[in-house]
Amino acid sequence: MDYVAALFTDVLELHGDRRFRDDPAMFAGMARFEGQPVVIIGHNKGKDTKENIARNFGMPYPEGYRKALRAMKLAEKFTVPVVAFVDTPGAFPGDAAEERGQAEAIARNIQEMSRLRTAAIVVITGEGGSGGALAIAVGDVVLMLQYAVYTVITPEGCAAILWHDATRAPEAAAALRLTAKDLQALGVVDEVLTEPFAGAHRDSDAVFAEVRDALRRHLGVLRQVSPEELVNRRYAKFRQLGVLHETGAPAGQSR
Amino acid sequence: MLNWLRRPKYGSLQRREMPAGIWAKCPRCSNLIYRKELERSLRVCPKCTYHHRLSAEERLAITLDEDGFVEFDGSLTSADPLSFVGYAQKLEEARQKTGRPEAVIWGEGTIEGWRTVAAALDFYFMGGSMGSAVGEKVTRAAEHAREARLPLIIFSASGGARMQEGVLSLMQLAKTSAAVGRLHDAGLPYVSIMCDPTTGGVTASFAFLGDVILAEPGATIGFAGRRVIEQTIRRKLPDDFQTAEFCLHKGLIDMVVARSEMRRTLAGLLAFFGGPRLEKPVPEVAAPQGAQT
Numbered sequence: 181m182d183y184v185a186a187l188f189t190d191v192l193e194l195h196g197d198r199r200f201r202d203d204p205a206m207f208a209g210m211a212r213f214e215g216q217p218v219v220i221i222g223h224n225k226g227k228d229t230k231e232n233i234a235r236n237f238g239m240p241y242p243e244g245y246r247k248a249l250r251a252m253k254l255a256e257k258f259t260v261p262v263v264a265f266v267d268t269p270g271a272f273p274g275d276a277a278e279e280r281g282q283a284e285a286i287a288r289n290i291q292e293m294s295r296l297r298t299a300a301i302v303v304i305t306g307e308g309g310s311g312g313a314l315a316i317a318v319g320d321v322v323l324m325l326q327y328a329v330y331t332v333i334t335p336e337g338c339a340a341i342l343w344h345d346a347t348r349a350p351e352a353a354a355a356l357r358l359t360a361k362d363l364q365a366l367g368v369v370d371e372v373l374t375e376p377f378a379g380a381h382r383d384s385d386a387v388f389a390e391v392r393d394a395l396r397r398h399l400g401v402l403r404q405v406s407p408e409e410l411v412n413r414r415y416a417k418f419r420q421l422g423v424l425h426e427t428g429a430p431a432g433q434s435r
Numbered sequence: 436m437l438n439w440l441r442r443p444k445y446g447s448l449q450r451r452e453m454p455a456g457i458w459a460k461c462p463r464c465s466n467l468i469y470r471k472e473l474e475r476s477l478r479v480c481p482k483c484t485y486h487h488r489l490s491a492e493e494r495l496a497i498t499l500d501e502d503g504f505v506e507f508d509g510s511l512t513s514a515d516p517l518s519f520v521g522y523a524q525k526l527e528e529a530r531q532k533t534g535r536p537e538a539v540i541w542g543e544g545t546i547e548g549w550r551t552v553a554a555a556l557d558f559y560f561m562g563g564s565m566g567s568a569v570g571e572k573v574t575r576a577a578e579h580a581r582e583a584r585l586p587l588i589i590f591s592a593s594g595g596a597r598m599q600e601g602v603l604s605l606m607q608l609a610k611t612s613a614a615v616g617r618l619h620d621a622g623l624p625y626v627s628i629m630c631d632p633t634t635g636g637v638t639a640s641f642a643f644l645g646d647v648i649l650a651e652p653g654a655t656i657g658f659a660g661r662r663v664i665e666q667t668i669r670r671k672l673p674d675d676f677q678t679a680e681f682c683l684h685k686g687l688i689d690m691v692v693a694r695s696e697m698r699r700t701l702a703g704l705l706a707f708f709g710g711p712r713l714e715k716p717v718p719e720v721a722a723p724q725g726a727q728t
Contacts, residue, residue, distance in 0.1 A: 271639075273659030273667050278677065279685045283638035283658035287612055291644055294613035295620070310596075310605060311639040311658075318609050332605040332636070333598045341598070342521070356601045357517050366516070368602050415613055419574070421606035422567030423516035427536060 181207050181224055183265050183305065186388040187395070188213055188220065194251055196243075200280065203244030205236040205272070208251035213263070213395060219255035221248040221316050222265030225306075238307075239272035242285035245315050249289050252296055259407065261299040261399055264316045269334070271312030286315040293318035294418065295411050299402035303391060304328045304360075304369070305380070320414050321398045322368065324360040325387065326375040330368070331358035367421060461485055477694045486651050486694055488631055490533065491540040491557035494590050498698055499553060503713075504544035508575060512536045513568040513600065522599035529560045538562075538593070539569045541576040543585070546698060548713045549705035552580040555590040558632070563593030565637055566600040570607025573641055577614035577625070586624040586710045587615070588701060591642040595635020608640035615644050624708040626701065629656050629679065629688065647704060648688040649697075650679035656688070 184191055188211035196202040207224045210217065223240065226232035240248075248264075255262045271282050293300065293316070302319035308330030324330065333341075335353035340346045363369040373390045376383040402410070458467045464483035473480070477497050478487040489497070495504065515522045530536060538561055541554035554576045556563040565573075573589065580587040596604040618625055627645030629638075632655035639658055642648075650656060657677035665672055675681050682688045692700045 271658065273663045275664055275668055275670075275672060275676065278657050278659065278664065281643075281685075281687050284643040284687060286639040286658070287608075287641070287643040290609055290640060291612040291616040294609060295616050311608060311636060314605055314608055315639075318613075330602055332596045332600075332602055338598050351520075355517065355519050356598070358602065363602060366601075366603060368606060415617070418606060418609040418613055421610060422571055422603055423514045423600075424567055424571055425512045425514040427510040427512060 181222055181265065182384065183303070183388070183391065184209070184211065184220055184222070186384070187392050188218070191220075194247070194254075197246035197250060199246060200243045203236075203241050203247055204234055205238050205240040205268075206244030206247050207265075208247050210254075210260075213399065216399070217258075217260045218399075219251050219260050219262050220265070221251050221262065223268040223313075223316075225267055236272060238268045239270060240268070240312065240315075241272050241274075241277045242280045242282050245271075245285040245289050248316050249285075249292055252289075252293060252300075256296050256298045259298050261301065261402060262296070262319075263395065264300060264302045264319060266302060266304040266308050266313045266317050266330075267306035267328075268309045268312050269307055270309035271315070286311045289315040290318055294414060296414075297407035297411060299399070299405070299410055300414075301395060301398050301402070303373075303395075304330050309334070318414070318418065320402055320410055320417070321370050323371050323373055323391075323394050323398075324363060324369040325373050325380060326360050327379050328360055329358045330360075330363055331356050462487075479694050484652065484693070486631065486653055488558055488592065490559050491535070491538075491555035491590075491592075494555040494592075494630070495540060495542075495544070495553060497694075498555075498588075498590070498701065499544035499546055500548065504542055504553075506540060506542040507579065508541065508572050510536060511568050511572060513566040513597070515599075516567070516603055517599070517601050519599040519601070525561060525599070533557060533560045535560060537568045537572070538564060538566075539572045541572050543579075543583075545713055546588075546705060547702035549586075549702055550711045550713065551586045551588050551705060552576050552583070553588045553590075556592045556637070558592040558594075558630075561597065563591075563637070564595060564597035564604070565593060565607050565611075565640075566597035566604050567607065569593075569597070570604070570610050573607075573611045574614040577611070577618050577641075580623055580625075581618050581621045584621075584623065584711075586626070586705055586708055587618060588626045588628070589641060589645075590628045590630055591633040591637050592630040593633060593635070593637040593642075595637055605636070608636050611641040612644060615641050619644075619646070624704070624710070626704055628692075628697070628701075630654055632656070634658065634660065634677075643687075647690075649690050649692045649700065650682065650688050651697075652679060652691055652693055654679040656682045 225238035335349040338352040463485040
């Protein structure tokens with residue numbers, strides 16, 4: 181993970197979920213950010229095909245999510261902030277993953293992260309693929325790179341289901357409103373981080389500087405907030421997402 | 436109290452799946468079943484025990500005591516926040532088809548006198564998909580249970596997140612999971628029942644977060660779809676993959692409960708958890724194989 185190497189020092193990687201195995205598609209570790217301790221979790225893709233295959237293209241199994249949860253609980257125990265880097269096409273859709281409880285692992289992570297008694301900052305750096313992304317993305321602050329995407333389903337999958345035609349993916353991509361700017365407008369993303377023209381890989385140092393600056397600012401603010409307040413605010417933040425329509429009687433009325 | 440909950444019109448609902456008439460054809464064993472017999476057996480095939488899918492109304496009607504169900508937020512529906520192509524029309528069609536405004540019903544009722552908050556998702560309404568309104572109602576059900584100090588029971592039947600609401604539907608996973616998390620923190624019981632089918636985003640949120648997780652026999656339960664998995668692993672999956680029985684064997688759920696036993700099982704759980712009970716419990720109306728209408 182380039183972000184880990186570029187932004188943190190004294191990195192100690194943690195391995196395994198203590199139940200089944202160590203999932204190379206998920207990173208977990210302890211480190212320092214500008215001298216202060218943090219716990220890092222994040223999807224781990226490769227940079228070339230060989231590495232990508234080894235890391236399952238950043239698609240975790242349940243044990244990957246359980247490793248991340250273990251790291252989050254460690255952060256909570258020592259009241260150290262969590263920094264989560266999201267970059268996955270989604271949770272791995274395989275028979276072994278299903279058998280070991282992929283859905284339960286994601287659900288558990290979402291629930292536990294929503295009530296984690298320490299600060300959590302999420303950075304969506306590339307692909308935010310549905311539940312597989314959300315499982316480490318219930319943060320106090322959600323940041324997103326300018327050209328990253330975050331979506332409930334791939335445009336290909338969406339087009340295949342709606343129109344039985346995966347080639348209409350561009351149409352679905354537009355309809356899904358999955359860009360950083362769209363998501364900020366919907367209230368799902370708090371801040372969009374500028375990328376160089378045509379993407380982060382063109383000038384990675386500029387992107388690292390941008391992310392570092394954002395982390396510094398938000399960590400500085402969140403460190404002042406009590407765990408109770410963090411949990412309450414985080415609940416309220418996700419609680420209000422969604423657009424509703426009321427026909428007739430006002431909300432909460434029985435009849 | 437609503438009349439439709441007391442006397443579900445099975446006949447009109449069945450026409451969706453089966454030819455109208457005195458006889459119904461079981462989709463699994465293809466046997467012809469006398470329709471009245473099928474209704475008496477809570478729409479479980481007497482020949483092969485196939486559990487026909489139920490609407491949310493039917494589900495609550497056969498589960499809860501006959502009197503005293505109060506629905507909340509009956510008029511709350513999703514908007515079309517992304518102006519997604521064709522979504523408004525699909526919503527309208529679903530409303531016409533089901534006569535319901537959204538894919539979930541929640542409220543307060545009793546089971547053998549035990550008070551509970553109950554919700555049921557409706558697969559007939561856009562595949563029971565979870566958009567903003569479904570997420571909101573499930574969240575409100577959990578919050579209401581917490582405030583009223585009542586247990587929560589949710590029947591799931593859903594294909595997952597409602598993609599026509601984009602990432603806002605994904606955020607309902609966070610909202611609902613957080614809400615049942617607060618219920619757990621408050622020391623209140625939550626029983627999740629997975630009906631056919633319970634897949635995708637609903638499994639990756641509240642459905643798998645119950646203190647006790649039940650499933651109906653033969654229900655499809657899983658995160659990723661069978662076709663997607665087969666394409667990914669380039670192998671054919673066994674027939675029983677992602678069934679309730681498979682999930683039980685793999686340790687993912689607590690019990691597989693036949694429809695005829697569901698009410699009794701839930702009453703037993705509520706009794707165990709020691710929730711509030713009405714002073715004069717409604718006499719039990721459900722005989723093991725009998726309908727309650």
